[in-house]
Amino acid sequence: MSQPPAPHLPTTPPALSEHDRNALHDLYVRGTPRNTLRAYERDLIYITMWKSLRASEAAFAPSLSWPEQEDVALLFILDHTRGLDKAPKDDPARLVAEALIDQSLRKSLACPAPSTLDRRVASWRALHRMKNLESPFEAPLIKQARTKGRKAAAKAPAPKSAHPITREVLEALLETCDGSLRGIRDRALLMLGWASGGRRRSEITGLLREDVSLKEFQSKSLIWIQLVESKTTLKGETPRLVLKGRAAQALYHWIEVAEIEDGGLFRAISKSGRALPRRLGPDAVYQIVRKRLALAGYPDGFASPHGLRSGFLTQAALDGAPIQAAMRLSLHRSMAQAQKYYDDVDVAENPAADLLG
CATH class of the missing domain: 1.10.443.10 (Intergrase catalytic core)
Incomplete structure (x- = not known):
């Protein structure tokens, strides 16, 4: 008996045979970078926990819906486009954020970076596409809320390294x-x-x-390196890189x-x-x-x-x-x-x- 697909894999039409469903899942896994699959999994865990906690204060079911309701998507945007460190201690969004921090799913009460929210929304939208459903994030009001939230939280991005290693x-x-x-x-x-x-x-x-590859080291002092994949290239599509001179030695x-x-x-x-x-x-x-x-x-x-x-x-x-x-x-x-x-x-x-x- 086949195992049920992971929640971040596409829903397959019932008309497909078990062999074809497995082939579709295999194609999806092979065609998606591993880092992206891991991001889908992490974001799905976060979104599921956020909704289950938020539902205690809001009038919606604690489990995810497919397609998701627009008011749930809008509340997700509102909860993640403001800092909660100065919010009242009984603020529902703050209580949920503190619970997420306790479970190591959120770092702090500070407003999440717009890129973090964008990634989670992108994952949520992708999960809808996998189920052949339109996501609530296409609604004009929610699109506008995302744009306003991004502008409100905009700040100069901090460099990943304080100084370059020249x-x-x-x-x-x-x-x-x-x-x-x-x-x-x-x-x-x-x-x-x-x-x-x-x-x-x-x-x-x-x-x-x-x-x-050390084949050309003795004759040309060259070493060729083949990355399996990188952040910007898929597995098997990364070009060979070269090391020369002192680095190769x-x-x-x-x-x-x-x-x-x-x-x-x-x-x-x-x-x-x-x-x-x-x-x-x-x-x-x-x-x-x-x-x-x-x-x-x-x-x-x-x-x-x-x-x-x-x-x-x-x-x-x-x-x-x-x-x-x-x-x-x-x-x-x-x-x-x-x-x-x-x-x-x-x-x-x-x-x-x-x-x-």
Whole structure:
């Protein structure tokens, strides 16, 4: 007997055979990035819990409806477009938010970022589409409420890293990496994360030994890297990336001394200095960057792992590299997003900024 589909998978027409229903679900899973599927699951849990808690104070059923009622969708928008830290303690929205915080589904009583609300609404709409239903978020009043809420909560987005890790900063970090196995690993990780286009933490720690080709290292000092997927590309559609020169030598040295033949590329290291089979998680990249910044004399909070990404693009702009060439490695899908790093550099170097002397 087949298992019922997960709630974030599409509802299949009853006329389809069991084999065809399974094929449709398999197609959907294979065609949707894993991060998106996980986001659907998290958002579904959040929305379900919010409604069950909110229903005690409002005149609607505690379980989700398909299609959902417009008044429920509107109340969701209203509850998530205002800060609740100054709301009366008996405010229903505040009580629900506190319950969600207790269950680790919400971080604080502050107004959620518009992007967070947009993502949850997008997931809710997607769940309706999977059931071949029109969502209440298409109603004019609710569309307008979302627009007004987004404008009311608008503020300049905080940078993901306080400072970019430019070449100068990176060199200071590399100076702290000694000849121990840990130092060799950290040097290779930092250089790969920066020189291959500014990789995200999950992309660095998701690499396997099989994703790295050393065939051209001896003849050309090149190492080719194949990301399985990234935030902006689907599985199997990510182009190969290249490491050259010092970065390629650092990675080759790590693979050689750690004797990595398969499995995770970057591994945990035991207290005795041995490479363990367990590969690093994304949080380990944060700890490595933080540790190396401290050893290099930078203040706490100077930069985060995203500084490898912003630093790569900032340095590319400083060196005059065409933005298209930088994006070829960074895998930015949006020209406007990558252009922000170039604009900051261009403004500083603009001769018009020196008119007063």
